[in-house]
């Protein structure tokens with residue numbers, strides 16, 4: 001299967017500090033991938049490395065089988081919308097579309113114009129005069145109209161109102177289905193990720209903690225509630241991701257390595273949000289082992 005993003009022991013240092021470290025992940029094509037993690041986890045750094053805006057300090061990264069940003073053909077295949085949704089303040093909306101048409105061999109002008117009209121953006125308005133949300137919509141339209149094989153979006157919906165976010169996620173889902181577009185998007189809004197993403201990567205502590213198809217990841221994890229105990233005392237085959245204790249009770253999110261027969265424990269399913277929170281609130285030593293087992 002083709003990979004859209006392959007990282008092998010990838011690392012990026014700013015000065016003496018690692019922003020991303022030993023990042024190894026292999027994301028197959030044909031997915032809408034949600035990249036999630038705490039502030040400062042290294043999400044933007046990973047996306048910039050994938051977009052060719054940054055060079056690795058260590059390890060290697062391949063995007064659609066090539067070095068990010070290395071050739072015009074590679075650049076044409078990858079769309080990148082950065083977190084601050086960069087547009088040219090002095091250019092009008094229409095000039096942005098003309099620039100997009102000139103720079104991108106697969107430019108879909110009809111789609112770009114139709115979307116701009118639907119959003120109510122005035123072609124003669126300068127981008128510098130648009131609101132933050134309107135600028136984001138313009139940048140996202142440019143990214144979609146480029147018709148890339150992979151669209152990388154760093155917190156694309158952050159500046160959008162709820163209705164605009166809904167519309168954008170819908171457009172993204174349709175583009176992924178109709179144009180075989182792969183998408184990697186970072187977001188703190190797990191509800192958005194739940195709506196559109198079928199593949200999840202959790203980044204925390206500068207490292208990939210979990211990666212895989214969301215349905216498989218959710219199915220593989222459970223919440224265990226029972227008498228208070230330390231994680232090491234759990235029945236065999238339960239890999240602990242996170243633990244919470246009261247005086248009498250313990251609650252664990254686990255990746256179940258097998259069925260749980262002990263009647264002292266209540267087993268319940270968890271949703272994507274709880275899964276993400278568990279990995280962001282993790283037990284470090286156990287966690288790395290779990291991530292490796294689930295990955296793929």
Ligand SMILES: Nc1ncnc2c1ncn2[C@@H]1O[C@H](COP(=O)(O)OP(=O)(O)OP(=O)(O)O)[C@@H](O)[C@H]1O
Nearest residue numbers: 014018019020037038039040041042043044045046
């Ligand atoms: N240009 C830079 N110079 C120095 N340090 C940086 C730079 N950019 C990012 N960092 C640091 O690298 C780490 C990872 O930052 P990054 O922006 O990749 O995180 P993030 O997961 O995208 O965070 P957020 O969710 O807050 O956007 C942080 O500790 C940040 O302070």
